[in-house]
Amino acid sequence: MPIVVENVSYRYAPDTPLESAALNGVSFTVRTGEFIGILGHTGCGKSTLIQLIAGVLTPTAGRILLDGSDISRPDFKRDRLREQIGIVFQFPEQQLFEMTVERDVAFGPRQLGLPPAKVRERTRRAIQAVGLDYEAVRELSPLTLSGGEKRKAAIAGVLAMEPEVLILDEPIAGLDPVTRKDFMRFIRQLHRAGKTILMVSHDIDELSACATRLLVLDHGELILDDTPEKVFADKTRLKTLQLGVSQPREIIDALREKELDLPEGIFEYEALLSALIARFGGQKT
Amino acid sequence: MNSIEAKNLSYSYEGEGSRAFSLADVNFSMRPGECVALLGQNGSGKSTLAKHLNALLPLQRGTLHVAGLDARDAANQWEIRRKCGMVFQNPDNQFISSVIEEDIAFGLENYDMPAERIPAEVRKALALVGMPGFEKKSPHLLSGGQKQRIALAGVLALSPEIIIFDESTAMLDIQGQQEILHTIQRLHREEHKSILLITHRMEEAVLADRVDVMKAGKILASGTPRRILTDLPLLSAANLLPPLPVRLYEDLRAAGIQLAQCPLTIPELTEQLCRLS
Numbered sequence: 001m002p003i004v005v006e007n008v009s010y011r012y013a014p015d016t017p018l019e020s021a022a023l024n025g026v027s028f029t030v031r032t033g034e035f036i037g038i039l040g041h042t043g044c045g046k047s048t049l050i051q052l053i054a055g056v057l058t059p060t061a062g063r064i065l066l067d068g069s070d071i072s073r074p075d076f077k078r079d080r081l082r083e084q085i086g087i088v089f090q091f092p093e094q095q096l097f098e099m100t101v102e103r104d105v106a107f108g109p110r111q112l113g114l115p116p117a118k119v120r121e122r123t124r125r126a127i128q129a130v131g132l133d134y135e136a137v138r139e140l141s142p143l144t145l146s147g148g149e150k151r152k153a154a155i156a157g158v159l160a161m162e163p164e165v166l167i168l169d170e171p172i173a174g175l176d177p178v179t180r181k182d183f184m185r186f187i188r189q190l191h192r193a194g195k196t197i198l199m200v201s202h203d204i205d206e207l208s209a210c211a212t213r214l215l216v217l218d219h220g221e222l223i224l225d226d227t228p229e230k231v232f233a234d235k236t237r238l239k240t241l242q243l244g245v246s247q248p249r250e251i252i253d254a255l256r257e258k259e260l261d262l263p264e265g266i267f268e269y270e271a272l273l274s275a276l277i278a279r280f281g282g283q284k285t
Numbered sequence: 286m287n288s289i290e291a292k293n294l295s296y297s298y299e300g301e302g303s304r305a306f307s308l309a310d311v312n313f314s315m316r317p318g319e320c321v322a323l324l325g326q327n328g329s330g331k332s333t334l335a336k337h338l339n340a341l342l343p344l345q346r347g348t349l350h351v352a353g354l355d356a357r358d359a360a361n362q363w364e365i366r367r368k369c370g371m372v373f374q375n376p377d378n379q380f381i382s383s384v385i386e387e388d389i390a391f392g393l394e395n396y397d398m399p400a401e402r403i404p405a406e407v408r409k410a411l412a413l414v415g416m417p418g419f420e421k422k423s424p425h426l427l428s429g430g431q432k433q434r435i436a437l438a439g440v441l442a443l444s445p446e447i448i449i450f451d452e453s454t455a456m457l458d459i460q461g462q463q464e465i466l467h468t469i470q471r472l473h474r475e476e477h478k479s480i481l482l483i484t485h486r487m488e489e490a491v492l493a494d495r496v497d498v499m500k501a502g503k504i505l506a507s508g509t510p511r512r513i514l515t516d517l518p519l520l521s522a523a524n525l526l527p528p529l530p531v532r533l534y535e536d537l538r539a540a541g542i543q544l545a546q547c548p549l550t551i552p553e554l555t556e557q558l559c560r561l562s
Contacts, residue, residue, distance in 0.1 A: 041458050176524070177525060180485075260562055
């Protein structure tokens with residue numbers, strides 16, 4: 001299900017003194033099965049962009065085509081949109097509302113009119129996927145969970161919809177490190193199973209390891225659109241954008257600066273470890 | 286006298302559909318001027334403990350003194366909040382005004398500071414977070430890091446002894462994270478504030494004087510960053526991951542490459558690796 005973003009602009013509060021341009025003429029195509037990481041500073045337009053793609057906002061100019069149909073046209077069938085595109089907003093825990101975690105997560109699938117057994121199955125799977133203990137939390141009020149657990153429960157509610165395209169806005173911020181790893185492993189599984197993923201994150205380490213393509217936004221414009229290898233290769237550009245580099249990359253760069261003979265272009269942990277073993281293994285220590 | 290002294294603190298969120306205990310017999314203290322990092326997986330009780338220190342939650346069991354004030358005494362509640370300020374995770378929902386100076390002045394007004402003294406205090410607080418001249422600006426037009434620093438300025442205006450950062454960098458971009466971390470370090474070193482840093486970022490925990498690890502409502506361990514963050518069985522028991530340099534040290538060792546000392550930071554790691562060659 002390709003998504004075509006065609007010359008899209010968005011202004012908040014148009015024709016008022018508070019008008020501000022959030023996106024300017026952004027174009028790109030999301031192909032089925034891609035894992036796209038979206039990077040950029042606070043305020044660069046990342047969240048606006050994904051809300052447009054999810055049909056939560058309507059472009060002030062340009063169009064967004066899902067499988068060839070313009071999603072902002074009145075005749076677009078929006079009632080099935082959430083099965084096609086799921087979106088996890090920032091601070092999704094603010095959307096929790098049901099009496100129990102299970103009911104909250106099941107809300108979406110129930111609206112789809114699925115049989116109860118199927119709803120239960122999807123709910124259980126989604127709760128486990130975010131690393132919560134299904135039996136321990138299902139009967140709890142979501143409001144009694146801790147901050148991080150609430151976030152997980154809210155994400156489970158979107159996962160339970162099993163959308164073709166999953167859009168995530170800073171999903172792992174605020175999760176503990178083990179949950180982060182488990183969650184990203186789960187997202188990678190979804191990706192391998194053919195789902196399309198769009199993920200906004202400041203976590204360069206995770207995006208380096210998972211994304212097949214990166215979009216970098218700056219002041220509402222799409223300034224880079226390439227593979228992680230290519231994006232991270234441009235060190236001076238990254239520095240001016242102050243997006244930071246992954247920790248493995250930082251280590252390799254620091255070592256290369258001290259004139260240790262190591263390959264360039266490494267930005268994830270396993271590659272770093274292999275390079276160090278190749279460089280230092282076998283020598284006397 | 287300790288800044289924080291909690292003994293046998295237990296807490297349970299009441300009502301239907303809640304769990305047994307969120308804090309179970311916690312003993313916790315902080316010396317004046319100490320910077321303590323509090324680690325633990327989601328749901329381990331970090332924020333529940335923090336909310337006690339800020340008198341946001343009433344004592345159920347145990348004793349707690351904050352800046353010498355007994356938290357059991359409801360009359361101390363406002364003074365405790367003044368002595369122990371808190372910066373939360375979401376940069377967007379800590380503002381009550383659309384003008385920065387009014388936002389920072391809010392706390393001072395609530396503590397009955399005479400109006401003529403307020404502008405000077407606001408200026409001082411903005412200078413402390415490295416944002417002088419932002420008085421008339423609007424918080425919602427700032428970057429994430431700037432928003433958090435304004436939230437911090439609102440706390441600092443009340444001259445607290447203790448400041449709690451509850452995952453205050455979690456939602457920020459790299460620049461914002463560094464802005465906050467530098468500000469925290471300056472407040473710690475130059476203003477001698479006691480700092481409680483609740484975080485999931487190991488590279489932040491490394492900067493603390495002491496690291497405490499929570500699990501299931503209890504303090505599992507407490508010690509120097511070096512002792513705690515290199516203790517793999519302990520971290521694993523708490524469901525935490527070691528800092529990347531520690532992980533690399535272990536993986537290299539497994540491959541027969543032994544570094545002289547386990548590094549905590551990237552500069553330490555690169556130095557050790559350079560010595561190998």
